[in-house]
Each structure stands twice: as C-alpha cells, then as structure tokens.
Amino acid sequence: MQQYRAELTADVTFTTGGRLQAQGLRVDVPQAEVTEADLARILVGSLGLRDVERVELTGVRTFAEPVPAGPPGPPRLRFVELSHVISDGLTTYPGLAAPVISVHQSWEQTSAHYAEGTAFSFDRVEMLGQTGTYLDTPRHRYEGGTDLAGMPLERLADLPAVVVRTAGSGRRAVTEADLEPLTVAGHAVLLHTGGDRGWGTPEYTVDAPYLTGEAAALLVERGAALVGIDSVNIDDAVPGGERPAHTVLLAAGIPIVEHLTGLEDLPPHGARFTAAPPRITAVGTFPVRAYAQVPYYEPHDHTRSAGWQPSGR
Structure with missing residues (x-):
C-alpha cells in the first residue's frame, strides 16, 4: 500500500501584506496526479493559513511512499x-x-423571578x-x-x-x-x-x-x-x-x-x-x-x- 506526497517550494502572499516562503516543504496528496491549484489549496489548508491572496509553487515533485506498518493512529479533526x-x-x-432580532425579556426583567444574582435573557428572532x-x-x-x-x-x-x-x-x-x-x-x-x-x-x-x-x-x-x-x-x-x-x-x-x-x-x-x-x-x-x-x-x-x-x- 502506498501514500503520495509532494515536495515543493512555496511563496505565499497574504492580503494583510505578509509573506511566507518555504523550501523543501512536503505535504500529503490524495493521488500522484494533482493539479497545482489543488496542491495550493492543500498547502493552505494543511498549514491552517488565513487571508491568503496568492500562492506560487515551484519545483513541485510528487512521489509515492509505502505506508508504514502498524495500526494507524487516530486523526485529529479540524472544524471548518x-x-x-x-x-x-x-x-x-x-x-x-x-430578520428582526429583539429582546423578549432582558436580564433586568427576569431577575425579579429568580434568586438574587440570577437572571436570564429571552431573545426573539423573526425571519x-x-x-x-x-x-x-x-x-x-x-x-x-x-x-x-x-x-x-x-x-x-x-x-x-x-x-x-x-x-x-x-x-x-x-x-x-x-x-x-x-x-x-x-x-x-x-x-x-x-x-x-x-x-x-x-x-x-x-x-x-x-x-x-x-x-x-x-x-x-x-x-x-x-x-x-x-x-x-x-x-x-x-x-x-x-x-x-x-x-x-x-x-x-x-x-x-x-x-x-x-x-x-x-x-x-x-x-x-x-x-x-x-x-x-x-x-x-x-x-x-x-x-x-x-x-x-x-x-x-x-x-x-x-x-x-x-x-x-
């Protein structure tokens, strides 16, 4: 069983004016044939980058490696x-x-119904x-x-x-x-x-x-x-x-x-x-x-x- 990886040089420009450069960076890819556009998205997602304006990739090399023996470790989950x-x-x-979002009963209005220091907000949404x-x-x-x-x-x-x-x-x-x-x-x-x-x-x-x-x-x-x-x-x-x-x-x-x-x-x-x-x-x-x-x-x-x-x- 094989897994696929890509080695590349990346130049990432951010909308905030910042810049990130990396040489010899390796990322896992789903198959040997991967487009540059998908590779750029994989790179941005895997590094957790935000506010990316442009990604330039050079020296891209895709290769296969055998999957290491042993049971797979549990993955972590990133929520998007x-x-x-x-x-x-x-x-x-x-x-x-x-939509119209308004207060049905405020903390001040509900405080009279509970013990001292206890209050709740009841909000109304019409949409x-x-x-x-x-x-x-x-x-x-x-x-x-x-x-x-x-x-x-x-x-x-x-x-x-x-x-x-x-x-x-x-x-x-x-x-x-x-x-x-x-x-x-x-x-x-x-x-x-x-x-x-x-x-x-x-x-x-x-x-x-x-x-x-x-x-x-x-x-x-x-x-x-x-x-x-x-x-x-x-x-x-x-x-x-x-x-x-x-x-x-x-x-x-x-x-x-x-x-x-x-x-x-x-x-x-x-x-x-x-x-x-x-x-x-x-x-x-x-x-x-x-x-x-x-x-x-x-x-x-x-x-x-x-x-x-x-x-x-």
Missing part, C-alpha cells in the same frame, strides 16, 4: 465554518424580508426560512413534499464531502463536465464557485454562479445525498424563469444548501459535512449551521492516509 452570520436586518436575498445559509427540503418546491421534520439525518449530517471547484474559472455555470470524473454517490456535493465573495453587497446577485439542470440530473442519477453551493441560488435566478436544479434535485429528495461560504478551506475529498435544521413541520426551508470536519495527523505522527494533513508544518 461554512455558514454566514445572521444579524438583525441582514439581506440574504434582495426583496425578501430581513423567513430563506435567511443566511439555509437548507431547502422537497416541500420548498412541491406541495406535500417532505418538510424539515421529515428529512432523515442520513441526508444532513456527517456526510462524506466532495468539493467541485469552479472558482476563478471566469464562468458561471457548473456543468456535467465538472461532475463527470467525480464519485458522488452518498456524498454531499459542495459547489465552490467563489460566489460568496459578494455576500452582503448588491453584486452578490449579479451574474451569480449556478448549477445547470443537466448537471443536477447527473447528480440525481449518480446518487448524491445533498448538494450545496456558495452562491445566491443553485439555479440561474432569472426573474420569472425556470428553476431546473431545484426541480430535479428536490423531486429526488435531495436537499439543497444555499449561501455557503468558506469552501476554499476544504480539501477536494476527505471532509465530513453537516447542515441540520430544526425539526419543524409544514416548513420547507430553514437556516442551518453548516460546517465540515477535516481529519489531519500531527506532524510527529508518521501514520498517514491519502487526505488533508499538515505534514509540512
């Missing part, structure tokens, strides 16, 4: 936040009502289901479709994730060609389009990335468990137009998560994805705390698996 923050007055989708990062169930599209309370946890929690990257490609549509080489059965398919860069601005809805209807049909055919996107809509949101991705996916019982963020911090494979809403009847859409767990091994642990590991720290 994939949800936007919900705040009072937030605009998620232009034209839809913003549409389509607020922040949210999950669509079949009921969102189809009358009588499965609602939030009816969605099985197997479709929402601890799903193996595959990340489809089109960010930086200069095109809007995620197509069948982007999905063709991937194994998606039973996976959360997360579309990293870079559309979240415009979050909270008028540009967020302008020429936003989307999934084509044909690509959605391919995901249904191949048994995807969930599909998420870091954009304003999984469909090309033309006013009054069709919504083929919603139509096809939700008809097949595949939930959709929209308005994700932070997908650049995930490896192409190996993460576990969760986006579970409350169990509410007769509601088709609700915000979620979407996140991923990424396994890695400590530098001194020589046991490896083909994945996202900080072996070069």
Whole structure:
C-alpha cells in the first residue's frame, strides 16, 4: 500500500501584506496526479493559513511512499465554518424580508423571578426560512413534499464531502463536465464557485454562479445525498424563469444548501459535512449551521492516509 506526497517550494502572499516562503516543504496528496491549484489549496489548508491572496509553487515533485506498518493512529479533526452570520436586518436575498432580532425579556426583567444574582435573557428572532445559509427540503418546491421534520439525518449530517471547484474559472455555470470524473454517490456535493465573495453587497446577485439542470440530473442519477453551493441560488435566478436544479434535485429528495461560504478551506475529498435544521413541520426551508470536519495527523505522527494533513508544518 502506498501514500503520495509532494515536495515543493512555496511563496505565499497574504492580503494583510505578509509573506511566507518555504523550501523543501512536503505535504500529503490524495493521488500522484494533482493539479497545482489543488496542491495550493492543500498547502493552505494543511498549514491552517488565513487571508491568503496568492500562492506560487515551484519545483513541485510528487512521489509515492509505502505506508508504514502498524495500526494507524487516530486523526485529529479540524472544524471548518461554512455558514454566514445572521444579524438583525441582514439581506440574504434582495426583496425578501430581513430578520428582526429583539429582546423578549432582558436580564433586568427576569431577575425579579429568580434568586438574587440570577437572571436570564429571552431573545426573539423573526425571519423567513430563506435567511443566511439555509437548507431547502422537497416541500420548498412541491406541495406535500417532505418538510424539515421529515428529512432523515442520513441526508444532513456527517456526510462524506466532495468539493467541485469552479472558482476563478471566469464562468458561471457548473456543468456535467465538472461532475463527470467525480464519485458522488452518498456524498454531499459542495459547489465552490467563489460566489460568496459578494455576500452582503448588491453584486452578490449579479451574474451569480449556478448549477445547470443537466448537471443536477447527473447528480440525481449518480446518487448524491445533498448538494450545496456558495452562491445566491443553485439555479440561474432569472426573474420569472425556470428553476431546473431545484426541480430535479428536490423531486429526488435531495436537499439543497444555499449561501455557503468558506469552501476554499476544504480539501477536494476527505471532509465530513453537516447542515441540520430544526425539526419543524409544514416548513420547507430553514437556516442551518453548516460546517465540515477535516481529519489531519500531527506532524510527529508518521501514520498517514491519502487526505488533508499538515505534514509540512
């Protein structure tokens, strides 16, 4: 059994003006053939870097090594936040009502009901289901479709994730060609389009990335468990137009998560994805705390698996 590693020289520039240079750095990679773009993402994730503006790689050498004998050590888990923050007055989708967050009873008001020094805050949140990062169930599209309370946890929690990257490609549509080489059965398919860069601005809805209807049909055919996107809509949101991705996916019982963020911090494979809403009847859409767990091994642990590991720290 073999594992794959890459040795490289890296020059990392940060948006804060800082810079990191390293020679002879080694990182674990999932296979012998890995693109420079994926290698850069693996490097950034394995080192836990933030605010990265540019990564330049030179002298890249990929090679195989035998997996050391003995039982594998337990990996550690790094949690990656994939949800936007919900705040009072937030605009998620232009034209839809913003959330209203207020105090139902303050600490001062409740203190009279408890022993001296004991008080609680009761807060009120009024919002549409389509607020922040949210999950669509079949009921969102189809009358009588499965609602939030009816969605099985197997479709929402601890799903193996595959990340489809089109960010930086200069095109809007995620197509069948982007999905063709991937194994998606039973996976959360997360579309990293870079559309979240415009979050909270008028540009967020302008020429936003989307999934084509044909690509959605391919995901249904191949048994995807969930599909998420870091954009304003999984469909090309033309006013009054069709919504083929919603139509096809939700008809097949595949939930959709929209308005994700932070997908650049995930490896192409190996993460576990969760986006579970409350169990509410007769509601088709609700915000979620979407996140991923990424396994890695400590530098001194020589046991490896083909994945996202900080072996070069």
